[in-house]
Amino acid sequence: MSSKAISTEMDELAASSFLRASLRKEVRLFALVAPLLVFLSLIFVIPIGWMLLRSIEDPEVSAALPNTANLIQRWDGAGLPSEEVIAALVIDIKHAATDRTLGQAGMRLNYAIPGFQSLLMKTAEKLPESQPGGAPVALSEIDQRWTENRYWLAIRDAAYKYSLFYFNSAFGFSNQGPADDGQGFYLDVLFRTLWMTLVVTTACVVLGYPLAYFLATISPAWRNILILFVLLPFWTSLLVRTVAWFVLLQKHGVVNDVGIYLGLWSKPLDLIYNRFSVYVAMTHVMLPFMVLPLYSVMLKIPKTYMNAAATLGAHPFRAFKEVYLPLSFPGLGAGILLVFIVSLGFYITPALLGGPADQMLSYYIAQNASNLGNLGLAAALSVLLLAIVAVVIFVFGRLGLIANRREA
Structure with a gap:
């Protein structure tokens, strides 16, 4: 083996040894700061990340009223939604009342329009087993508020799992027309x-x-x-x-x-x-x-x-x-x-x-x-x-x- 080949092999061994030593040093340094990184993640990064996520999360209505949430997203917001959407709401209210998730949806809708939670609970209690005149007539007979456009708009705005509703509330913006007292x-x-x-x-x-x-x-x-x-x-x-x-x-x-x-x-x-x-x-x-x-x-x-x-x-x-x-x-x-x-x-x-x-x-x-x-x-x-x-x-x-x- 020539002296040049021996020199090249020795250089490669030295470089490999240097890389291993550097890697061991970096691992030791990381082990020293690892507890601090875990601590900062637990008390700083994770809570802030959860806070950022929670500020745009809006899952209550879509979880409690899934069929209504899916159908009402395609509604243009004019007048009242179609009978299909209203019928889906009737079905969802019955299921949510049984699953005890209606209260969460009502609380979320109550942030948009005060009194919405009591409206949902009242509707769940008084819904008849059958609606001969159709779902729209059944809801209007229970409470005339179901004939108002703004209640359906509130459901549509809350139908998405993620929204800027809470930021709109913080800034005083409203999707229900002119801002109510206290919106700003x-x-x-x-x-x-x-x-x-x-x-x-x-x-x-x-x-x-x-x-x-x-x-x-x-x-x-x-x-x-x-x-x-x-x-x-x-x-x-x-x-x-x-x-x-x-x-x-x-x-x-x-x-x-x-x-x-x-x-x-x-x-x-x-x-x-x-x-x-x-x-x-x-x-x-x-x-x-x-x-x-x-x-x-x-x-x-x-x-x-x-x-x-x-x-x-x-x-x-x-x-x-x-x-x-x-x-x-x-x-x-x-x-x-x-x-x-x-x-x-x-x-x-x-x-x-x-x-x-x-x-x-x-x-x-x-x-x-x-x-x-x-x-x-x-x-x-x-x-x-x-x-x-x-x-x-x-x-x-x-x-x-x-x-x-x-x-x-």
């Missing part, structure tokens, strides 16, 4: 949630930026002491902090008593169960989320930069605007993003300190999921919040507010 309710709540989140984020920026700058520029001894006060809210639960503000702001609480004692006002002010108390408590809770990212970035900005700008003749305000502020953008962007995203999902604080007009979207998500049992609408509202968060992160990424801009 959740859209109003969404705008209110965004506005309250923006106000709290702005307040955290106004209060947090000077505080972070102060912490980053004082002596290390004082800095270590004062940073403990910034971290102090993390040592108590959100519920405890909210209840503390409840005690402070109530009509005969500490703030009102001190104000009256000092003569600042003569009678107790309404400081609770309104938007003001919600803003104060949310800002208190979220302020550390703004200060800490800013502080970590500001601490790494060399003081010589500002001195150099002053040496070159820049006014302190101009030096701050053109030198210090751009260098602090990564911390400012991270702080704004954290405060905005967390504030968007606030539930406990507005529920305890706010009035009916101060509740955020998360309150109604919880109400629909737990109290009303409307998981589809709760999932659709959750998807709206998820979409807003995704858009905000995308915009921040495009603007470079969460990237390192120190080289600028």
